[in-house]
Amino acid sequence: MVTHFLFASALVLTVGHAAGWLARRLRQPYIVGQLAAGIALGPSLLGSAAPDVHALLFPEEIGASLRGLAQFALVVFLFAVGYELDLKVLGSRARTAVGVALTAFLVPMAVGSGCALLFREQLVALDMPRLTAGTVVFAGVALSITAVPVLTAIVRENGLAGTVPGVLAVSAAGLLDVIGWTVLSGTLLEHGDGQELPWQWRALLAAGFVALTLAAARPLLRRLLWRTRMEPMFRLSLLIGFAFVTASVTQYLGLHAICGALLAGVVCPREKGGTLDPDLLRPLQDISSLLLPFFFVVSGQAVALGAVNGTGWAAFAVVTVLAVVTKTGGGTVAARLGGLDRDDARTVGVLLSARGLTELIALDAGLRAGLLSAPLYTVLVLMALATTLLTQPLLILVRRGAGRAPLRPPPPAPHGSGGPPCATTSEGTTAAPGP
Template sequence: MSPDETVMHILLATALILVIAHAAGWAAQRLKQPYIVGQLTAGIALGPSLLGSVWPGGHDVLFPTEIDTALTGFAQLALVVFLFAVGYELDLKVLGDRARSAVAVAAASFVVPMAVGSGCALLFQDQLRGLGMPELSVAQVVFAGVALSITAVPVLTAIVRENDMSRTVSGVVAVSAAGLLDVLGWTVLAGALLGSDNGEQELNWWWRALLSAGFITLMLLGARPVLRRLLWRTRMEPSLRLALLTSFAVGSAVVTHALGLHVIFGALLAGVVTPREEDGTLDPDLLRALHTVSHLLVPFFFVVSGKAVALGSLDGAGWAVLAVVTVLAVTTKIGSGTAAARLSGLGHRDAWTIGILMSTRGLTELIALNAGYQAGLLSRPLYTVLVFMALATTLLTQPLLLLVHRLTGHPDNALPPPPDRPRPPHTDQDGAPATPAADVG
């Protein structure tokens, strides 16, 4: 294929991906489902498993191997921008008076699924071998627990807002607990990836761990004050600030990738160390731009991830594993989250609502699965099982919420209104950007 033909294929594939993925996301929202459900479904549909079976050879015509590198590059850029925004928005100060409940829910919602996932990996090694998994390593066992314990903060936040729960006890505790759980999950996932050995790393894991710790320290103690002086003491125009900080996130992602982690960790770390405005608020212009860029590009990640989904690799035993994994993923999250919320003093309705919200997975789960698959911690059939588990648990969140609300029949406890305070320009009454892009996580 000539360079001109390659460029034309890239342009045509880009148009197809953007239109189909965003149309599917729009359709999902009309069905009262998160935007990601439609985009993830579109990504799987455009992969070789579905498109290739309906139109033999069609996937190769629309997505020839010569453009794989370009699509992967777009996907990685989307992840960097998305996770940079996630890290920038992360603020554990929102715990407030509900810190005890949020910490209890986060701990239970992480430890119980983590223990169940790792335990099942050890107990059912024969069944996992049937899905193409080799003899299990410590990193693979840990990753199995992480895959079951993840909660997607962005899609959880979107569901809370869409259900008018932003000022309720259950909504605040769930969002706060999910933020804490994210910190735990990404930390353990980083350890699992450092401990993996896919034959591509030249450094031993302990060297990589030491260098990673040094890089994190440098970012926290060195990069943060430098950025604070640069951003606070100069009146940088929004476009230049966006370019500077995006480049900073990309550079951080390159470093963590070189250390044997994934680009996601560098991007997330860059967002965490980026200082807020001097009054402690988020920069609305920066956040709006980050949301717009990630919202536009994230379909490339779904398509690249969908290429690794192999429906044909699942036989009857594989579908049985999918059913078991989905049941475990739902019950461990809802059960542990609900129990922790009740033990911390919350009512039945609030506790059940929090448990259901903690079972929400989405783009965050898919990012972790993709990182594990690239590191050799997952076989292709098991990756397929876990992708469909992520889709199923995300689909179940809204119906389960409606069921609980109908059965309990009384409203959530609303938090007292916040004290009057000046808001930064271009934000709504909750302090969020006035015109945020549709949530994708």
């Protein structure tokens, strides 16, 4: 099994990053290639074309090890996302960004939840046993998510980093993340681990744990790790350990590990003046970017294209159209009401339609919590892939239709990074954003 695991790991890393590189050459986000590679290595493609080869490369005995690496990469990635999250970037357009974020969340949320109630019979055909309040809310969340890392990369690659629509879209997406993860956390409370405790007790314990972490963790970490002039690698290991502890607590309480990882990143102390610590940020992004293909492969193992019937493909078409229309439409209208001209407002709306990795993380949590059936999970993963693929072409159409300057081609990746190009954060530090 050690031999199987090592060879499978080599295959996952090589194919995942090669596919990401190819996607970037085709002017698509890195995640698109990695997600496609994960699906290709799963039972739907490799398993159907060469079942014996798939069984040899990915025997069931190494499944737990692959899932462990996937969760490790996910926690480190979300810890870095929480550490980078800075709502001060809103600046003078805070009111507009809040309006865009709320609209771009509530409109898809209402449409998604309404469709779950309206098409309950069709959901039964996708192996959904019954509708609960959790599944209805989760359907809305699945349409409401925007992927900040993917959006940030698209903004930079298209020369929009210093423009009003670029800054507004990134700011609104950061707020959307906060709103989306909060609603998702509440949805997951009735599901997941810790089922020996009633959900009311878990909700109370979760609220107390979050409040205690927000109030006490940052000053305690600053006193222990910053003022002692600790060696950077030792400090990094302790902070990652802290992220895993908070992730394990929220996982037990039913909030999923992703919530604890984000919380740990948010409370992690920054440097003086609020700047990000490059000795902490760069290793976090390098580690997560290197290992994220394991998450895509584990997610791809649950994608079953053969199990999607005619109803499923019809649902995919409808969900994809609704996902694009509600996001772009809601974001455009809210940005227009916030004072942007028509073309900049459309740019904001299109940018907010990118879902990417954030959508996959939420769908994985929903599948493990029993809020999604396998066919519906497959439909929504394909929707995430399609909406991310459509973002760049739609952005080109909007900018060209407005008579704006041609979009710049993506810059080459920095030497030795092996991943996406660097992006400048709101604090001015340079960091690779990951897929």
